[in-house]
């Protein structure tokens with residue numbers, strides 16, 4: 001068992017810096033496309049044997065140090081009773097957005113084994129196959145709320161912020177229900193065998209720090225405190241969150257995920273004795289090999305004082321990235337970090 005990733009999460013010394021990539025199982029891999037060609041995205045998410053196959057692909061093909069469960073952050077929202085489909089091109093759609101007390105009251109707090117048993121089954125199957133740790137995950141309540149309120153992806157978050165500012169009680173009630181669901185969902189993943197848990201707050205960066213503190217952070221804190229008893233490392237990734245980093249430390253997470261907009265050395269000074277994960281610009285994977293290796297060396301050096309560093313991209317790998325470029329980066333992280341010149 002390669003436990004380098006778990007050691008780094010706990011701030012323990014490692015022989016080299018572990019790496020995995022957000023969205024490492026996905027469309028940039030021809031092997032994923034081949035599986036996906038025969039099924040819709042939701043069919044794929046709900047078939048454990050297929051989820052196992054695509055989860056293993058980046059581990060086998062690229063040699064990453066951790067696997068991330070193949071699923072989607074919106075799966076438990078569908079289980080709450082919000083109809084969901086994925087439009088090829090437009091992404092996720094909730095045709096019945098949650099914008100009223102009545103719509104909120106219709107949502108349930110699902111039993112994770114009963115309503116999302118396929119996720120737990122995927123985890124149990126994966127643990128029999130994997131030689132690297134398995135990361136389970138969820139969305140953070142604010143990010144999940146944006147999808148339910150907007151009815152899908154958004155750029156400006158008009159409906160979300162309108163509810164926050166004009167009906168704060170309704171907004172907080174929705175956040176409480178999503179939080180209850182997410183907390184149970186992650187606890188069930190831990191029981192099924194997940195070895196670390198990442199909370200994705202993809203849209204936290206659209207909030208002013210004061211609004212993040214009032215409307216988003218308390219719910220992340222609640223989930224993380226509920227998870228303490230599992231003993232698993234918790235990673236909190238607030239995308240576009242450089243201006244929220246000091247507050248994000250208060251989430252209680254063991255590892256802070258960083259997007260590429262912040263210098264990793266600066267971030268290390270803010271997070272203190274917590275580990276960091278990140279943070280190369282996903283598009284920098286397109287650099288020529290020597291420049292890519294140089295950038296990776298600089299990043300490793302920048303993180304040398306971290307209380308644990310897990311190398312990752314600053315956000316998900318772009319779907320048109322050639323897998324060979326991802327492989328160059330992974331090999332470079334392993335090779336350069338084993339050399340004391342960099343760490």
Ligand code: 1CP
Pocket residue numbers: 021022023024025026027036041068069070071072073074090091092137152153154200202239316
């Ligand atoms: O067409 C396809 O094959 C679907 C593309 C795809 C994939 C591969 C989607 C649709 N989701 C996923 C898998 C996925 N999603 C994983 C799998 C594990 C891995 O990382 O390898 C994970 C962790 C997610 C998480 C996820 N889904 C997030 C958080 C991370 C992030 O990127 O910020 C978000 C925001 C989603 C919602 C989502 N799922 C898919 C789409 C197109 C979207 C919308 C994104 C948006 O609103 O811009």
